[in-house]
Each structure stands twice: as structure tokens, then as C-alpha cells.
Amino acid sequence: MITPVFKREFLGYFRSPVAYVFLIAFLVISVALAFSRYGGFYRANLASLDAYFQFYPWLFLFLVPAAGMRLWSEEKRSGTVELLFTLPITTLEAVLGKFLAAWAFLTLGILLSFPMVLTVAYLGDPDWGVLIATYFGAILMAGGYLGVCSLMSALTKNQVISFVLSLVACAVLVFLGLSGFTDTLAAVFPVSVADAVSNFSFMTHFDSFTKGIVDPKDVVFFLSLMGFTLFLNVVVLER
Numbered sequence: 001m002i003t004p005v006f007k008r009e010f011l012g013y014f015r016s017p018v019a020y021v022f023l024i025a026f027l028v029i030s031v032a033l034a035f036s037r038y039g040g041f042y043r044a045n046l047a048s049l050d051a052y053f054q055f056y057p058w059l060f061l062f063l064v065p066a067a068g069m070r071l072w073s074e075e076k077r078s079g080t081v082e083l084l085f086t087l088p089i090t091t092l093e094a095v096l097g098k099f100l101a102a103w104a105f106l107t108l109g110i111l112l113s114f115p116m117v118l119t120v121a122y123l124g125d126p127d128w129g130v131l132i133a134t135y136f137g138a139i140l141m142a143g144g145y146l147g148v149c150s151l152m153s154a155l156t157k158n159q160v161i162s163f164v165l166s167l168v169a170c171a172v173l174v175f176l177g178l179s180g181f182t183d184t185l186a187a188v189f190p191v192s193v194a195d196a197v198s199n200f201s202f203m204t205h206f207d208s209f210t211k212g213i214v215d216p217k218d219v220v221f222f223l224s225l226m227g228f229t230l231f232l233n234v235v236v237l238e239r
């Protein structure tokens with residue numbers, strides 16, 4: 001019974017202009033950053049999308065909570081969550097259906113950047129293995145962010161509070177992997193502790209994909225994060 005929930009949620013995104021605004025904003029901001037002096041797309045003088053994808057963890061930090069804040073908070077506020085659970089589906093099926101629909105929507109946003117691929121292909125000879133690995137990593141990372149946001153959304157009826165909670169939780173999982181933070185941690189604690197902490201960061205695991213490395217431990221991290229947060233999502237809704 002996941003499919004009916006998935007269809008209802010996914011098609012629901014496109015019944016509102018907000019979805020189109022979100023997709024356009026995501027593409028415009030990401031491309032603008034890549035071509036800005038901070039992105040250094042032209043300065044790199046390479047047929048590569050490194051300048052484009054380097055901003056993804058930071059873009060996701062704001063855009064995924066914006067996309068996910070209504071997943072459960074709006075259902076709770078409007079009272080439709082009770083109606084949803086009167087259907088012959090389990091809580092797990094409802095959670096998975098809504099999550100997969102939102103993940104598919106985010107994946108669509110990521111894949112709409114395909115013109116950037118055509119641009120680098122026109123300018124030179126890109127490493128297609130790196131490009132494919134990076135897109136795969138970006139989609140997995142979006143799922144990781146979304147799992148956290150779905151859980152935060154289940155905790156409140158207020159979308160703004162859901163957004164703030166998601167932003168804070170995801171920010172922690174970003175900052176744990178920043179070199180400045182890990183260097184400071186390594187100066188106080190053993191390096192093994194700093195490495196262990198950084199392994200909980202989105203940045204740490206996405207970095208391998210941007211180098212064309214699909215490491216099983218990075219795939220497992222994102223899938224485990226999704227699984228853990230969705231499990232907690234079910235627990236929160238059933239309590």
C-alpha cells in the first residue's frame with residue numbers, strides 16, 4: 001500500500017506553484033554559486049562540476065528542510081493525519097510512501113541540473129565516472145537530509161518549528177565534518193576520536209563521491225541514516 005501514498009504525495013507537490021518555485025530556486029541558486037567567484041567554475045579551467053557540487057551540502061541544509069517541513073506537521077495541523085491512518089495501511093507504509101515521494105521530488109531537482117553536464121561536455125572531456133558517482137552521492141545525501149527532516153516534521157504541528165528543528169539537526173551533521181571543527185577536536189582529543197565524530201557528517205561521506213569513489217561505507221552511512229530516522233519517525237507517530 002506504499003504506492004497510493006507515494007502517488008498522492010508526489011503528485012500533490014505539483015498541484016501547487018510552490019513546487020515549481022522550489023525547483024527553479026534550487027537550480028538558479030546552485031548554478032549562480034558555481035559560476036560566482038566563490039565557485040570558481042571558470043577559474044578551475046577544467047571540464048568538471050566540482051564547482052557546482054561543492055555547494056550541495058550547504059544548499060541542502062536550507063532547501064531540504066524547506067521541502068520536508070510539511071511532511072507530517074501539515075498533516076497534524078490540518079487533522080488529515082488521522083484520516084490517513086484510517087486507510088488500510090500501516091504507519092511504516094505511510095512513512096515510507098511520504099518519504100519516497102519527497103525523495104523523488106528532490107531527486108528530480110538534482111537531475112534537472114543536466115544542462116550543466118551538457119555544458120562541461122561541450123567545454124571539454126569530463127570524467128563521466130566522477131559525474132555519475134557524484135550524482136549518485138547527491139541523491140543519497142538528499143535522502144539522508146530528508147530522513148532527518150521527516151523525523152523533525154513528525155515532532156510538531158508547526159511548519160516553521162519543523163523547519164528550524166530540521167535546520168539545526170542537519171547543521172550539526174554538516175559541521176561535524178568541517179576541517180576547522182575536526183582540527184580543533186583533534187587538538188584536544190585523540191585523532192581517532194576526531195575521525196569517529198567526522199564520520200557522522202554529511203560532508204565526510206559526500207566528499208568521496210565527488211572524487212568518483214563509491215565507497216560502500218558511505219552508501220551504508222546514508223542508507224543507515226535514512227533507516228534510523230524513518231524508524232524513529234514511525235515510533236513518534238505511533239506513540
